[in-house]
Amino acid sequence: MEEVDLVIIGAGPTGLFATFCAGLRDITSVTLESMNTYGGQIPTLYPEKTVYDVQGIPRIKAQDLADKMYEQSQLFHNKIQFNSNVTDIIPTNDKKFIIEVNNEKSYTCNVVLLCSGIGRFSPTKLGAVGESEYDGKGVFYAVKSIEDFRGKKVMIVGGGDSAFDYANMIEPVASKVIISQHNENLKAADSSINTFKKSKKATIMLNTEVKEIIGDGNNLTKLRIVNTSNNNTEELDIDALIIAIGHKAVINTFKSIKLEVVNRYIKVDGDYKTNIDGIYAVGDVANLTDQPKFALIAIGGAEAYSAINNIKKYLAPTAPRFGGHSSELNI
Ligand SMILES: Cc1cc2nc3c(=O)[nH]c(=O)nc-3n(C[C@H](O)[C@H](O)[C@H](O)COP(=O)(O)OP(=O)(O)OC[C@H]3O[C@@H](n4cnc5c(N)ncnc54)[C@H](O)[C@@H]3O)c2cc1C
Structure with missing residues (x-):
């Protein structure tokens, strides 16, 4: 079984940005996506529509945005694996998790970040x-x-x-x-x-x-x-x-863990931690408040940024919580 620091579940807009942020903070990660492509709701529900509300991009065709997000996610070469449906998350006695992919135990990791959105898409x-x-x-x-x-x-x-x-x-x-x-x-x-x-x-x-x-x-x-x-x-x-x-989305249930869910959202705290230590959730799948969520690409991205920096601190308690501005990097 391959061992990584972090398993990200879902390569929608939130999971793609989380993948980039994990690379930015030097976290070894794998992003597991049940579909054969990236972009989550975008390629399946509205690839040809124009999106106007992503900061700094006045207008862009949704599929082109997904392509850009994928390109950004690969800046640090963090792995994304398609056709990989996460079927279970199994806690171990040493505070790690075994990740079951397509019903086979495939990864061990210290932290899981759920970016699984409105669920796993499958064709109607x-x-x-x-x-x-x-x-x-x-x-x-x-x-x-x-x-x-x-x-x-x-x-x-x-x-x-x-x-x-x-x-x-x-x-x-x-x-x-x-x-x-x-x-x-x-x-x-x-x-x-x-x-x-x-x-x-x-x-x-x-x-x-x-x-x-x-x-x-x-x-x-x-x-x-x-x-x-x-x-x-x-x-x-x-x-x-x-x-x-068309496609339908199937809400995830993982039989070995019991995540707190309120009004279909996974409940998270201000650090985007769920009720289970070591499991975080962001984007369309998670909610910090009891108010209906603003289900938007930019919101999921901001949450992913915060969660990854909190995850860094969880993995390496002496590391700074903020890793610095990207404009200071020389990549
Ligand atoms: C018609 C429409 C138009 C929209 N227009 C806009 C817009 O103009 N601007 C805007 O900001 N937002 C828009 N949105 C909302 C935006 O698409 C969502 O907020 C965004 O996709 C959420 O991203 P996410 O990554 O959190 O979730 P998702 O996009 O739902 O992605 C989740 C991913 O996780 C994968 N997954 C789920 N479970 C598993 C599992 N067990 N194992 C592996 N993979 C799994 C799924 O296959 C999926 O790829 C629109 C939504 C729709 C439906």
Whole structure:
């Protein structure tokens, strides 16, 4: 098991800034993120929106902000590990913690900083017959590599920005791309829809639902589709299905510890300590007061800064609480 001073849970805006601050204070850390990317709520809920309320940045596209935050987090090369869902935090007799990642004991650390926001994101499932059987065998919830779709006849379920973004991404390599939407409302940006419609390989099927995913055990080969306006059923030969109907956040519970939670927030004190010695929490997951929280990127960042400096003092009681202004550094 790898040993570090600090495990940061979550690589959303708060966890990314905490990662940078840990490097600034010379704390060895690993940041564990359950998704395959950074930015937390940004890439999953509003990548294309513009953000105006981060100090010193008058306007920026949300995904570009996430990219900048990731770049900043890596200034001191503190490790970030994706696809790493923290499933338990186990206190040891010598005041350390064992961190279970994807149900396997993976790290020991002295301090844990929870930056887990509104929870662990996972893609919304369609609920079609055969969906879990063919997950990874032709059923996808995101496009990680466009090469997965080369030469393939692909159906994408969903009518939002993600569905059309994926459609336009894979269109150059796929042999055919069909968008299937359960009603007549396409919510994606007009520009994406128009780009898609211009392709000879593109089809949009409205009022359709995928009811069954059929295959040979190794790969999906067909989809059974229902037309919701007349209940007609048909089977289509399809090589890959991308389900792009959003994500849901699952609130964390760690079975080996009992964190104090008030109104869904982890209760923290003025040092951002939870009720458990050695465990801190900041950002959208934590609250210092009983008032509703200002859930904002800048607030999580300020909290992360304070928490990391308190953590430094916890790890090294003789260290100064404030590490100095970054403008004094020569990096
Ligand atoms: C539509 C929308 C628009 C917004 N616009 C703005 C805006 O304009 N300005 C602004 O300041 N704020 C805005 N916000 C709020 C802002 O996005 C949040 O305040 C911010 O994302 C909180 O960051 P966080 O890192 O604390 O939490 P999150 O962004 O929720 O990130 C938490 C991360 O932790 C990960 N995680 C959770 N549990 C685990 C686990 N067990 N193991 C591993 N990883 C885990 C999650 O996958 C996630 O990546 C907006 C929010 C929404 C939904």
